[in-house]
Amino acid sequence: MSLSKRTLLATAAVATLAALVGCGKKEEAAPVAEAASAAASAPAAKPEPLKIAFAYVGPVGDGGWTFAHDNGRKALEKEFGDKIVTSFVEKVPEAADAERVFRDMIGQGNKLIFGTTFGYMEPMLKVAADTPDVKFEHATGYKTAPNMRTYDSRTYEGAYMAGVIAGSMTKTNTLGVVGSIPIPEVIRNINSFTLGAQSVNPKIKTKVVWVNEWFNPPKETEAATSLINGGADVLMQNTDSAAVLKTAEDKGKRAVGWDSDMSAYGPKAHLGSAVINWGPYYIKATRDALEGQWSTGKAWWGVKEGAIDFVSVAEDVPAEAKAKLEQVKAGLKDGSFVIWKGPIVDNAGKEVLAKDAVADDEFLGGIKFYVKGVDGRVPGDGK
Structure with missing residues (x-):
């Protein structure tokens, strides 16, 4: 009543x-x-819990990207208790089948849906247009609708911090990156990793091998092996499994973890992990929905908001490198340090950011070039 x-x-x-x-x-x-x-x-009738669903591109046990998102989902449950009910579907392809999954989630009564990979953008837009009473959150995308907003983490900040450590530890001055899909997000991370390494070691060169998938451990292993054979002795990846770190462990090289703390997957190889904490954003988005304050827009969170960190630094990393890492982290948190500040040139010698100029989010969101020091060409650049 x-x-x-x-x-x-x-x-x-x-x-x-x-x-x-x-x-x-x-x-x-x-x-x-x-x-x-x-x-x-008489006590007021208890409101029905908000039903929230997550679509994951990989398995929850990937140890990286999807694992991090699922940790964020668990943080939601801890924060809101019986005010919400969460569920997830893993290994949802970045294809038309994603639309079927979203519609099925709606059919199950979910009113807040998180799509956690770039390739869900178009299917989610289509479904959002048909169901205006459902709120949609899309990770890493750039298109919005009245009931669909985007969110992302500034993973390039984690990549830069990883570069500071990698540049301090390499013996060959050659780093390797296993790239997933050549979109601006991934290219930005490769470049930031290189810039971080060059900040402590100007001799750094970075090699890249693309696998054109987010999660494919055999391909990631093959790519990592190729980079090591090409002279890279410290590796990073922008893929979703721990295969690159495991390969470095097997080959006696070093590597950094990505998206989640991967130290357990290769204890001898592990130099530290660039991690994403999705919990703060998921809690904010859910509170917005519960309190009737949700609105469309774009969010891009980093170290400042507690969404990005570099953790579990190896004991053998020199004290000066650890101090540099903490200095960068503190500067990113209080805004006194900016990664993308000119002069910056691409690997063909063209100036892409003038002296003292600071890149805005529009610039960062459209990066399609390699910075000086990265070998090769960006796939599909037409050159």
Whole structure:
């Protein structure tokens, strides 16, 4: 029973009581008074929990990207308890089948849906247009709708910090990156990794091998092996499994973890992990929905918001490198340090950012070039 109905009932009961008392029928008024009191003090009906669904591109046990998102989902459950009910579907392809998954989630009563990879953008837009009463959150995309907003983490900040450590530890001055798909997000991370390494070691060169998938451990292993054979002795990846770190462990080289703390996958090889904490954003988005404050827009969170960190630094990393890492982390947190500040040139010698110029988010979101020091060409650059 709603509060307004209870109030009306109580008011009516009181009026009846007054009438009965006026007629001298006190013995009949007592039960009515008790009913009025009970109606007024009855607890409000408990609202139905908000149903929230997550679509994952990989398995929750990938140790990287999807594992990090699922940790964020668990943080939601811890924060809101029985106010929400969460569910997930793993290994949803970045294809038309994603649309079927989203519609199935809606059919199950979910009112807030998180799509956690770039390739879900178009299917999610299509479904969002058909279901205006459902709120959609799309990770790493750039298209929005009245009931669909985007969110991302500044993974390039983690890549830069990884570069600081990698540049301090390499013996060959050659780093290797296993790239997933050549979109601006991944190219930006490769470049930032290189810039971080060059900040402590100007001799750094970076080699890249693309696998054109987010999660394919055999391909990632093959790519990592190729980089090591090409002279790279410290590796990073922008793929979703721990295969690159495992390969470095097997080959006696070093590597950094990506998206999640991967130290357990290659203890001897592991130099540290660039991690994403999705929890703070997922908590904010859910609170917005619960409180009726949700609105469309774009969010891009980093070290400042507690979304990016570099953790579990290896014991043998020199003290000066650890100090540099902490200095960068503190600067990113308080805004006193900017990664993408000119002069920056591409690997063909063209200036892409003038001296003292600071890249804005539009610039960062459209990066399609390699910085100086990265070998080769960006796939599909037409050169």
